[in-house]
Amino acid sequence: MADVTAIDYRRTDLRKNVLENPYWITSSEVVGVDAEDKAAMLFSFPNAGRITLVHEVLIQVTEAFTVDAGAALCTVGLGSLATDIITTGGVVTDIDQDSYILTASITVGTIGYYAPLTASASTWLTSQKGGTQTALASQFIKGATTTVPCICAYISNAGGAITAGKIRAHFLVSEIPGK
Numbered sequence: 001m002a003d004v005t006a007i008d009y010r011r012t013d014l015r016k017n018v019l020e021n022p023y024w025i026t027s028s029e030v031v032g033v034d035a036e037d038k039a040a041m042l043f044s045f046p047n048a049g050r051i052t053l054v055h056e057v058l059i060q061v062t063e064a065f066t067v068d069a070g071a072a073l074c075t076v077g078l079g080s081l082a083t084d085i086i087t088t089g090g091v092v093t094d095i096d097q098d099s100y101i102l103t104a105s106i107t108v109g110t111i112g113y114y115a116p117l118t119a120s121a122s123t124w125l126t127s128q129k130g131g132t133q134t135a136l137a138s139q140f141i142k143g144a145t146t147t148v149p150c151i152c153a154y155i156s157n158a159g160g161a162i163t164a165g166k167i168r169a170h171f172l173v174s175e176i177p178g179k
Contacts, residue, residue: 049178052176062167080095098154153169
């Protein structure tokens with residue numbers, strides 16, 4: 001596990017649901033120029049013991065990415081925060097940078113919606129769609145008040161700098177009753 005500088009794109013206004021049925025959560029718009037080589041925090045799960053089931057994963061490219069050289073890369077995975085009060089400039093400890101969606105599934109240069117592709121199967125896709133459940137990993141997120149699970153986007157460009165581009169994450173989730 002590695003530590004990465006955090007940049008905060010979480011939206012807490014969409015996290016209040018009292019029903020057990022699935023609902024969509026959406027991150028703030030992630031600005032590629034600002035989030036490059038950082039862990040863009042999309043969602044965190046600070047309620048101890050609450051199990052959140054991830055049903056669907058979508059990444060929306062709202063502004064096409066451009067780079068001064070090379071190609072922009074984007075993966076979405078799991079990290080953890082020491083506490084939920086960590087914000088921009090804090091530290092995210094990587095758990096699995098591509099547990100939800102891999103670079104090959106997102107065409108960052110084209111505006112649109114992207115889901116994990118079977119050709120570039122992520123841990124979540126294998127678990128959710130492949131019928132192979134993994135214990136409380138990417139499909140089942142167990143909330144905690146310390147070592148808080150956090151879904152992050154990891155945007156980079158090895159060949160140069162990102163000069164434009166924005167994404168937003170949409171996750172269909174439900175909470176297991178009991179906590």
